[in-house]
Amino acid sequence: MEKTVCVTGGSGYIASWVVKLLLERGYTVHATVRKDTTKTEHLVCMDGAKERLQLFEANLMEEGSSDAAVQECRGVFHIASPVIIDSPNPQEDIINPAVKGTLNVLSSCAKVPTIKRVVLSSSFAAVVHNGRPLSPETVVDETWFSTREACEASYGKWYLLSKIMAEEAAWEFVKEKGMDMVSILPTACIGTFFRPTLNFAAARKHIFGHLRFLQQMEDTLWLKPLHIAHKSPISYVSSIPLSKSRPNKWDDNLEAPYQISKDKARSLGINYIPLRVGLKETVECLKEMKFINI
Structure with a gap:
């Protein structure tokens, strides 16, 4: 018990x-x-x-x-x-x-x-x-x-x-x-996953169509280094190479509209990880599980 x-x-x-x-x-x-x-x-x-x-x-x-x-x-x-x-x-x-x-x-x-x-x-x-x-x-x-x-x-x-x-x-x-x-x-969820099914439309939007949304989030959620509290934020990064087959919607001049406090996360010993790492692993996982072909 x-x-x-x-x-x-x-x-x-x-x-x-x-x-x-x-x-x-x-x-x-x-x-x-x-x-x-x-x-x-x-x-x-x-x-x-x-x-x-x-x-x-x-x-x-x-x-x-x-x-x-x-x-x-x-x-x-x-x-x-x-x-x-x-x-x-x-x-x-x-x-x-x-x-x-x-x-x-x-x-x-x-x-x-x-x-x-x-x-x-x-x-x-x-x-x-x-x-x-x-x-x-x-x-x-x-x-x-x-x-x-x-x-x-x-x-x-x-x-x-x-x-x-x-x-x-x-x-x-x-x-x-x-x-x-x-x-x-949590804010947005990215990272590798295990389940055999996927809401592909949502995943595709996050990876290829919502880069500006993710860019504006100073902290987002990556699922790989889960803490017992069950969430681990990651930090904002200014450049991501993603796909040759779809347009890159990253805006180098776009500024985060506000900041998100990291105090509670840090008190749990959570470390921050570059956003590009989480996005890269998401794409690689989708490719490995045959959800996308790029």
Whole structure:
């Protein structure tokens, strides 16, 4: 029990890394997954999985669905949440799974006295959209909170709203129950991965079409050197050679619109890695897994 933890959404991009690292550190891992077993093959093949990984089928929208998975756990990493920017039914497809899904997992955790801490995977979206003026001198940190009004006026408003509403609901719940929770606020996710399936459209946009977006992020998230907190930021770099077959959209004159505080990350011993390294490994991984041919 002392080294047993639960990871929700275990087959996901970030969660797969968390499961791998926990197994490497000798933890017994309870991972919640959906019915599709083709998306969990990479998990059961990990070192230590045969002895210390147990998969639990769970549905975020069903109350009590995570009860079995969190039993006898000392900590829970709640990572499962939809990453959908827009939808014809945003309340049903984006808001409800994020908010109700989080509350359902926390409700399961509240029933287990052995659980000492919940780590909530939130998003930078829950921080920066608040209407405050931003400049290259502005430092955004964890004391900032996005507002619903600012999110509603931004691109991808439903995803942004889902993140702030889920985090608001989570903090209210744990305060009422006296639970210990920390929230992780990643920006963009890049790096190697294990899962056999991929949202290729999203990956292609990040690698080939959103270079300016990544360039403006002083700190982004690279998944390879995962810390037990489960996120590791990396630093901004001013040049990236990527592809001969697609136009390079890097702008040497583009300045980061604001800064992101590194204090919490540094307090965890996290070191910063050049962005070009993470992007290069992402492309190489996509090529190796036959998702792209460049």
